[in-house]
Amino acid sequence: MSTKVAVKVAVISSRAFKERLTKLAQQITDIELDFYIYKHPAQTPNLLKSVKPCDVLFITGTLPYLYSKPMLENWPIPWTYLKQDEFSVSNTLLAVVANHAIPLHRLSIDVMDRRFVENVLSDIDYQHATPFIHEVTTAMDNTALFETHLSLWQQQKIDYVITSSHNVYEQLQQAHIPSMCILDSSTSILHRLEETKALSRMTKSESAKVVVGMLETPHEHDEFADAVTSIVHGIQQPFEKEHVEIYTTMGHLNHALEHQKLEKLIKQAPFDVKMAFGYGQSINEAEQNALYAMQYTKQNSICIIDEHKNLINPLKEKNENLALQIKDPSIMKLAKETQLSPLNISKIIAFNKGRQNTQFTAHDLSEYLQVTRRTTERILKKLVDKDYVRVAGEEMSYQQGRPRTVYILNFAIY
Numbered sequence: 001m002s003t004k005v006a007v008k009v010a011v012i013s014s015r016a017f018k019e020r021l022t023k024l025a026q027q028i029t030d031i032e033l034d035f036y037i038y039k040h041p042a043q044t045p046n047l048l049k050s051v052k053p054c055d056v057l058f059i060t061g062t063l064p065y066l067y068s069k070p071m072l073e074n075w076p077i078p079w080t081y082l083k084q085d086e087f088s089v090s091n092t093l094l095a096v097v098a099n100h101a102i103p104l105h106r107l108s109i110d111v112m113d114r115r116f117v118e119n120v121l122s123d124i125d126y127q128h129a130t131p132f133i134h135e136v137t138t139a140m141d142n143t144a145l146f147e148t149h150l151s152l153w154q155q156q157k158i159d160y161v162i163t164s165s166h167n168v169y170e171q172l173q174q175a176h177i178p179s180m181c182i183l184d185s186s187t188s189i190l191h192r193l194e195e196t197k198a199l200s201r202m203t204k205s206e207s208a209k210v211v212v213g214m215l216e217t218p219h220e221h222d223e224f225a226d227a228v229t230s231i232v233h234g235i236q237q238p239f240e241k242e243h244v245e246i247y248t249t250m251g252h253l254n255h256a257l258e259h260q261k262l263e264k265l266i267k268q269a270p271f272d273v274k275m276a277f278g279y280g281q282s283i284n285e286a287e288q289n290a291l292y293a294m295q296y297t298k299q300n301s302i303c304i305i306d307e308h309k310n311l312i313n314p315l316k317e318k319n320e321n322l323a324l325q326i327k328d329p330s331i332m333k334l335a336k337e338t339q340l341s342p343l344n345i346s347k348i349i350a351f352n353k354g355r356q357n358t359q360f361t362a363h364d365l366s367e368y369l370q371v372t373r374r375t376t377e378r379i380l381k382k383l384v385d386k387d388y389v390r391v392a393g394e395e396m397s398y399q400q401g402r403p404r405t406v407y408i409l410n411f412a413i414y
Helices: 015-025 041-048 062-072 086-100 114-123 142-154 166-174 186-207 222-231 250-258 261-268 283-294 322-327 329-338 342-353 362-369 373-385
Strands: 007-014 031-038 056-059 079-081 107-111 132-135 160-163 179-181 210-216 235-240 243-249 274-279 301-305 359-361 389-395 404-409
Touching: 007 015, 007 041, 007 186, 015 031, 015 166, 015 186, 031 041, 041 062, 056 062, 056 186, 062 079, 079 186, 086 107, 086 114, 086 160, 086 179, 107 114, 107 142, 114 132, 132 142, 142 160, 142 166, 160 166, 166 179, 186 250, 210 222, 210 250, 210 283, 222 235, 222 243, 222 261, 243 250, 243 283, 250 261, 261 301, 274 283, 283 301, 329 342, 329 373, 342 362, 342 373, 342 404, 359 362, 359 389, 362 373, 362 404, 373 389
Parallel strands: 007 031, 007 056, 056 079, 107 132, 107 160, 160 179, 274 301
Antiparallel strands: 210 243, 210 274, 235 243, 359 404, 389 404
16 A cells, blocks of 8 residues: 655754744654754745755744745745744733733833734733834844843833744843743644645645647657657647647646747757647646647747636746756756766756656656666766765565665755
């Protein structure tokens, strides 16, 4: 009986939060956490550059999310973050009042949005003096925030501090100032982890959706249709004269488009071609959308019509070029250590990004690289020897024979 593959979650977290999250995650099945620890939330963008192959990214706080927001706009895998909200603020205020019996007006509290505190106080019809509230932004220095709390403490205006920053909390503890971090409830954390797992499953489901493609090319050039079918990992069948129908998945098509593989094939063709693809809730709907898209497709171009009848021309916007990755210093370093070509390293990265599963076999990689199994095994040995690839286990083949080794990349690819 096959078991469900665990969702691998890359977690950007402070060290203080790691232990709590690890314990809570034990209540969720089919999830594996891979932590990337920061000392200060501003380090989050650099941590993102070190993330190894995973299914989904989880950032454990609003502040590290804000620091990494520019990078997340083009992040290649799904991501989410633990957002500070009124529930976490009310949870924290309740803990302070219940455990320390401190009046609210004797608190100094820093939050991502002062309205969180104001709304909680309004909801409970609080009529007394309000606590000292400070809004946290990425432009604010932690030292300045600590000194703001310290000044209030030294002036004897407060008895306790609530902070959104683990760094500020550590400074407050060293100064022997009673304090705590904003308390995210266990329910909220578990709910967000479940959502993170569901987000990964849903994204994979989207990638697995069937896509129907139509290729219009001179009938005598069947090898061109074979090349297109190979690039999108599809299944081909004749449709009518000068037309070929191709069945593939959204994940494979998107990968081919992102890396300009179909565009390059069109440019190299010595004859005019048209490519049209259709998405749909069924194969029939996808096929009809592909035929519809063909009506709008110009010579030597590609058009897509999705299930919402949106017309997409993917050649107008290009976001990624595989050749550019060869200039990446990390790839050059990896290539030098393993004695593999930078191009091969880039192809392996592209192979992993285009898959729905982070695990793969030598056969999978061999098919993608279009090289012999022996060549692929030599490449993998060099990567395993330098710990850039790990052996994840074995899988039994459908036919009789030895089990196949399953691998996973062990270096940053995003």
